Amino acid sequence: MYSEGGSFMKGMLLGGIFCIVATLLSSFNFGHQQHTDHHNHHHVNAPSKEELLRLPEHKRIELSQNIRVYCVILVEPKELAYWAAVRETWSKHCDKAEFYSSEEVKVFESVSVETKDPWIMLRKALKHAFDNAKDHKWYFIARPTTFAIIENLKYLLLNKDPDQPFYLGHMVKSGDLEFIELSGGIVLSTEALKRLVGVLGDSSKCPEQGRMIWKLPEDKELAVCLKYTGVFAENAEDTEGKDIFNTKSVNTLINEAMAETPQEVAESCCSDVAVTFNGHSPNNMHVMMFGVYRLRPFGHKFHDSLVFLPPKDSDND
Amino acid sequence: MNPDLITRMKLNCSREGWMAMKSSRGTFYLGFIVGTCTLYFFLMQVPLNKNLHKLSLLVTSKNKLKVENESLNWKVGGPALINLEHPHLKGKDSSVADDIYNKVRILCWVMTYPSNLKKKARHVKATWSRHCNTVIFVSSMDDPSFPTIGLNMKEGRDQLYWKTIHALHYLEQHHFNESDWFLKADDDTFVIVDNLRWILANYTPEEPIYFGKRFRPFTRQGYMSGGAGYVLSKGALQRFVEGFRTNVCSHTSSVEDLALGKCMEKMGVLAGDSRDSLLRETFHPFVPETHLTGKFTQSLTYRNYCYYPTVQGPQCCSDLAVSFHYVNAELMYILEYYTYHLRAYGYQYRYNPGLPDNYARLLAH
Numbered sequence: 001m002y003s004e005g006g007s008f009m010k011g012m013l014l015g016g017i018f019c020i021v022a023t024l025l026s027s028f029n030f031g032h033q034q035h036t037d038h039h040n041h042h043h044v045n046a047p048s049k050e051e052l053l054r055l056p057e058h059k060r061i062e063l064s065q066n067i068r069v070y071c072v073i074l075v076e077p078k079e080l081a082y083w084a085a086v087r088e089t090w091s092k093h094c095d096k097a098e099f100y101s102s103e104e105v106k107v108f109e110s111v112s113v114e115t116k117d118p119w120i121m122l123r124k125a126l127k128h129a130f131d132n133a134k135d136h137k138w139y140f141i142a143r144p145t146t147f148a149i150i151e152n153l154k155y156l157l158l159n160k161d162p163d164q165p166f167y168l169g170h171m172v173k174s175g176d177l178e179f180i181e182l183s184g185g186i187v188l189s190t191e192a193l194k195r196l197v198g199v200l201g202d203s204s205k206c207p208e209q210g211r212m213i214w215k216l217p218e219d220k221e222l223a224v225c226l227k228y229t230g231v232f233a234e235n236a237e238d239t240e241g242k243d244i245f246n247t248k249s250v251n252t253l254i255n256e257a258m259a260e261t262p263q264e265v266a267e268s269c270c271s272d273v274a275v276t277f278n279g280h281s282p283n284n285m286h287v288m289m290f291g292v293y294r295l296r297p298f299g300h301k302f303h304d305s306l307v308f309l310p311p312k313d314s315d316n317d
Numbered sequence: 318m319n320p321d322l323i324t325r326m327k328l329n330c331s332r333e334g335w336m337a338m339k340s341s342r343g344t345f346y347l348g349f350i351v352g353t354c355t356l357y358f359f360l361m362q363v364p365l366n367k368n369l370h371k372l373s374l375l376v377t378s379k380n381k382l383k384v385e386n387e388s389l390n391w392k393v394g395g396p397a398l399i400n401l402e403h404p405h406l407k408g409k410d411s412s413v414a415d416d417i418y419n420k421v422r423i424l425c426w427v428m429t430y431p432s433n434l435k436k437k438a439r440h441v442k443a444t445w446s447r448h449c450n451t452v453i454f455v456s457s458m459d460d461p462s463f464p465t466i467g468l469n470m471k472e473g474r475d476q477l478y479w480k481t482i483h484a485l486h487y488l489e490q491h492h493f494n495e496s497d498w499f500l501k502a503d504d505d506t507f508v509i510v511d512n513l514r515w516i517l518a519n520y521t522p523e524e525p526i527y528f529g530k531r532f533r534p535f536t537r538q539g540y541m542s543g544g545a546g547y548v549l550s551k552g553a554l555q556r557f558v559e560g561f562r563t564n565v566c567s568h569t570s571s572v573e574d575l576a577l578g579k580c581m582e583k584m585g586v587l588a589g590d591s592r593d594s595l596l597r598e599t600f601h602p603f604v605p606e607t608h609l610t611g612k613f614t615q616s617l618t619y620r621n622y623c624y625y626p627t628v629q630g631p632q633c634c635s636d637l638a639v640s641f642h643y644v645n646a647e648l649m650y651i652l653e654y655y656t657y658h659l660r661a662y663g664y665q666y667r668y669n670p671g672l673p674d675n676y677a678r679l680l681a682h
Binding site for chain 2: 005006007008009010011012013014015016017018019020023049064093149151152154155250251254255257258262263265266267269270272273274283284286287288289290291292293294295296297298299300301302303304305306307308309310315316317
């Protein structure tokens with residue numbers, strides 16, 4: 001009886017261990033698979049130091065000088081304060097910055113698209129950009145509530161071929177649709193924009209009034225049209241996996257970090273090479289300009305593998 | 318899954334067992350089945366993946382915290398936090414900063430109150446004060462857990478100069494030899510200590526001199542704003558204490574920065590020029606937004622208060638700014654992020670000053 005009880009207990013113990021091990025193995029495999037899946041399809045990373053150093057120096061200099069970004073900034077007259085702040089701050093670092101306004105405004109130069117509908121505005125702006133700026137390899141679309149650091153965008157794009165279809169930014173999944181949120185900035189390669197322009201005329205795939213009965217926001221409409229041409233949204237991250245396109249402001253992200261990781265707020269809130277933040281007031285954009293391009297502690301050097309020079313005729317950077 | 322079902326299944330399993338062969342091998346197999354069944358249903362109750370993930374997160378975050386605390390490298394010497402190693406950031410070559418760190422030693426003393434420890438002082442502790450060689454939080458009460466020192470003081474704005482007098486005497490008595498410069502800051506002042514070292518590298522600590530945001534009125538040589546922070550050389554500290562010993566200086570008023578400025582003037586301590594090589598201010602009495610975009614700093618009142626001519630717009634402030642005031646907790650971390658983390662990759666700064674000539678004469682400690 002005793003020996004039977006003993007072997008019963010041994011059996012139970014072994015059975016339990018077997019069960020745990022089996023579950024662990026199956027969950028581990030599943031998790032791993034998911035990770036590789038995600039990695040293959042959905043993110044794009046900035047080049048690592050090793051990748052950059054593999055290129056000879058003259059090649060790196062050539063690349064940093066040749067990469068040209070055309071900024072498409074969609075504005076409305078009621079956002080004049082933001083428009084002014086963008087003009088005076090980050091847009092000076094675009095190789096070309098064009099403001100597309102719903103209507104002509106006396107104070108600032110812009111290309112008027114003569115519509116208030118955001119989706120039609122985006123279509124017209126992108127068509128205009130494509131027709132007028134083919135020598136630029138990359139297109140960056142933003143609203144004036146966004147602050148962008150173009151050098152960090154160029155760093156992200158350095159080792160990517162603009163003749164391949166790229167559609168990057170802060171990616172969000174809405175049901176079946178993966179799209180890039182406009183508030184975090186949208187990046188399109190020449191090839192992606194070419195394909196988009198090609199399908200703009202096709203009203204069965206990419207109509208002006210949108211394909212749904214109700215109106216989708218323009219960033220979702222864009223994703224739908226691009227999907228037809230085989231261009232898919234990808235999330236952009238730095239070499240540590242942090243998002244570099246942010247749809248929130250630094251203040252919001254810092255407050256979140258103060259609650260979640262109070263021991264290392266500034267270290268964990270956001271990427272060191274972030275490209276965009278959204279929701280800063282016009283005054284805060286001037287502070288960010290100072291913070292990004294000027295304020296720094298003496299005695300620390302970065303041996304960056306790329307060189308970007310300050311723009312001419314500017315004194316706040 | 319209710320527990321009833323589990324026990325029923327368990328009973329069924331064992332009932333089957335009893336009806337089967339009563340050999341030890343049989344009971345072994347039976348036990349195996351029972352064990353597997355039980356654990357399988359138990360594991361089904363709880364989403365395993367989520368728990369494992371949470372557990373691994375908890376473990377790594379705890380480990381990270383441990384590493385973080387250990388790497389803080391603070392030695393607690395009474396109320397003073399003595400920095401054993403200059404904090405390093407990934408990807409940076411900090412060799413120049415490390416060298417100056419040893420040659421221009423700064424003791425930071427932060428004025429705070431018991432009621433402000435959680436609201437303000439702890440954010441100072443978590444951000445810029447980590448770059449000082451030594452930091453002491455001066456409160457009205459001793460609190461070894463923070464740590465703060467009390468100096469047996471009462472709280473209140475009218476006690477500000479008394480607090481300063483007592484603090485400076487304390488520093489002269491206990492920390493005179495371990496530091497070259499003594500920086501005073503409030504718990505809502507943000508200081509970029511590395512930039513302060515760059516300015517002070519131009520001078521020797523034995524000279525009686527002090528720096529800060531220089532104001533013009535009420536004195537011949539001007540005085541330094543309390544809120545924007547001010548820094549005394551060893552020589553200046555010595556003279557301040559000497560002034561009280563000989564009654565040349567006394568508690569004349571509770572307006573701490575002005576009273577201190579008057580004592581400095583009487584004792585022959587020079588009010589230094591803290592501007593950068595392009596004559597841009599480094600110590601700032603307000604937040605960056607006010608200086609870069611505000612209307613107040615364009616007013617006649619403010620301009621008359623400032624010792625040096627004020628500049629509107631982005632050139633108000635040096636790239637190598639040293640301090641800002643009225644900085645709340647959120648802004649402390651934002652400024653820490655802007656100063657030490659966020660940057661434009663590969664960007665060549667317009668302003669690139671080197672180390673001053675005097676630096677070669679300074680000795681490492």
